[in-house]
């Protein structure tokens with residue numbers, strides 16, 4: 001069968017029996033039409049060459065065993081507004097009051113007009129311009145809930161969406177919206193495994209001189225699957241920073257699509273990932289469009305892979321005509337702890353302006369034997385030395401987090417993960 | 423303290439014999455120097471003692487206080503009290519010098535069943551010892567040896583030695599790349615550590631370091647063997663006449 005027919009059939013099968021939630025009806029119907037037009041992704045699609053989307057698109061998710069451990073909550077010592085979803089269902093008892101100075105916080109399920117309805121799905125549509133992202137449109141059509149945040153000033157606390165997983169067969173779609181008004185600033189934290197299969201979209205609209213910080217930790221259930229999209233549009237002199245730490249999970253595809261529409265805007269996306277085992281597959285797919293003057297973008301992605309794990313990076317910088325003085329930087333690196341693990345990278349630059357500085361690099365390497373011996377010769381046991389060098393490798397990505405307390409928390413967590421394995 | 427007997431070593435990857443029967447015995451509290459032409463096997467000896475991969479011991483033994491070194495992992499040798507100041511110290515991006523030092527000190531303490539040094543005590547000790555070696559706070563903060571000048575790297579080796587307080591210190595050309603003042607600092611650092619229970623094996627090409635660190639015994643290594651041993655005057659002879667006479671004499 002031709003690919004198009006194959007995809008249409010699969011898409012129809014998938015949509016059969018899916019129930020569209022109440023509210024935002026026009027946006028949802030439009031989104032479903034986008035899904036049908038594009039078709040759900042297939043491994044023969046160029047954009048899915050390195051990651052087979054079959055388990056993300058099939059009607060019923062693969063189950064994912066729950067992972068129990070005695071680790072405390074991440075960011076526990078940081079004063080934050082906690083919003084808890086258990087298998088995608090809002091848990092009011094476990095959540096804090098949705099109030100915080102400088103921001104308005106609500107739930108997607110309660111959106112009835114207003115700014116949230118106005119932008120719902122619009123940034124996702126923008127993100128479909130160059131490449132099809134049907135799983136994001138599927139989310140816009142069927143997301144059951146999510147958090148909507150509007151920052152009007154500097155938020156007094158970070159907002160932490162905590163995604164808990166308690167059902168081995170949960171199949172969850174959530175859609176979060178963030179609007180940062182002029183001069184406002186907010187930090188969004190996202191933590192937890194979420195579900196057996198998680199499809200999440202985050203749309204972020206940053207007005208001029210606004211700042212958005214995003215720190216995410218996707219842990220740690222071994223069998224979970226996730227596809228996430230972050231669509232951002234950032235205006236003049238605004239700042240967008242996103243960092244993701246990923247551990248475990250059999251399949252993770254994180255897409256980040258940033259439209260730098262204003263002048264003097266800054267966008268940094270970074271990720272650190274530790275993968276262990278032949279069933280680990282992690283994919284970072286990034287698409288940054290420079291459409292303003294003096295824009296600065298950075299992509300810093302580091303992956304540590306062992307025991308047959310696979311890492312993927314697809315990163316693109318598109319500099320539109322007129323986006324002069326763009327400064328674009330992209331680095332993706334993997335540390336392969338054995339010969340069975342692999343890293344597949346596809347860095348791309350597409351530049352239509354003449355006065356720009358863009359650079360990209362991608363490397364795969366092993367632990368430096370000389371450094372390992374040097375550490376051992378000072379009395380550091382081989383395993384501890386390997387962990388130290390592994391953390392050192394990931395450090396460049398963690399350094400992208402602006403807030404030291406958040407970064408330290410993630411660093412400690414990562415250290416203990418490396419120390420304990422599994 | 424250290425006893426090397428009939429040590430023969432070849433490269434693991436190729437059939438190349440590098441050490442051809444090294445015999446060396448260093449008593450507690452003694453300072454020995456090894457000199458010898460380039461490529462004679464001095465660094466190889468130090469690497470084999472500390473357990474670097476890539477070498478195969480085909481014959482002979484090396485013991486520290488009667489304990490077989492060659493059977494141990496590098497970190498176990500370190501915990502047993504062996505220290506090698508590298509001829510070419512390794513740069514480790516991403517690992518802070520302080521973190522590195524503290525991890526090393528505490529790993530060795532742990533291996534010996536001692537209590538870990540508290541953060542405060544550790545800091546105080548590092549600062550003191552770094553100051554004596556003119557290593558500034560900035561160098562302590564930077565990643566291990568990254569961007570350090572040749573001389574700074576060598577001083578950093580001595581700082582590690584001072585912090586780890588090993589009983590058998592092997593210094594591989596620690597004097598090369600040092601300016602006159604730094605050489606003095608390093609020598610003072612070494613001399614400050616000299617004690618009855620601590621021995622040194624100083625590998626060098628120059629008499630100058632030995633002016634500051636007075637050796638008890640000087641050995642000449644050539645072609646994978648110790649070919650001659652003597653007092654400090656042997657180093658002077660090398661300085662004045664090179665190796666030709668000595669090598670002709672033992673040939």
Ligand SMILES: Nc1ncnc2c1ncn2[C@@H]1O[C@H](COP(=O)(O)OP(=O)(O)OP(=O)(O)O)[C@@H](O)[C@H]1O
Pocket residue numbers: 433440458459460461462463464465466467476509
């Ligand atoms: N890994 C290796 N691969 C190939 N040759 C090696 C290796 N290690 C040592 N050798 C060789 O063994 C010999 C001894 O080297 P070694 O570094 O021990 O000499 P050295 O006495 O320390 O010399 P120098 O005074 O120049 O530092 C040299 O010929 C060197 O090229």
Ligand SMILES: [Mg+2]
Pocket residue numbers: 464465466509594
């Ligand atoms: Mg040498």
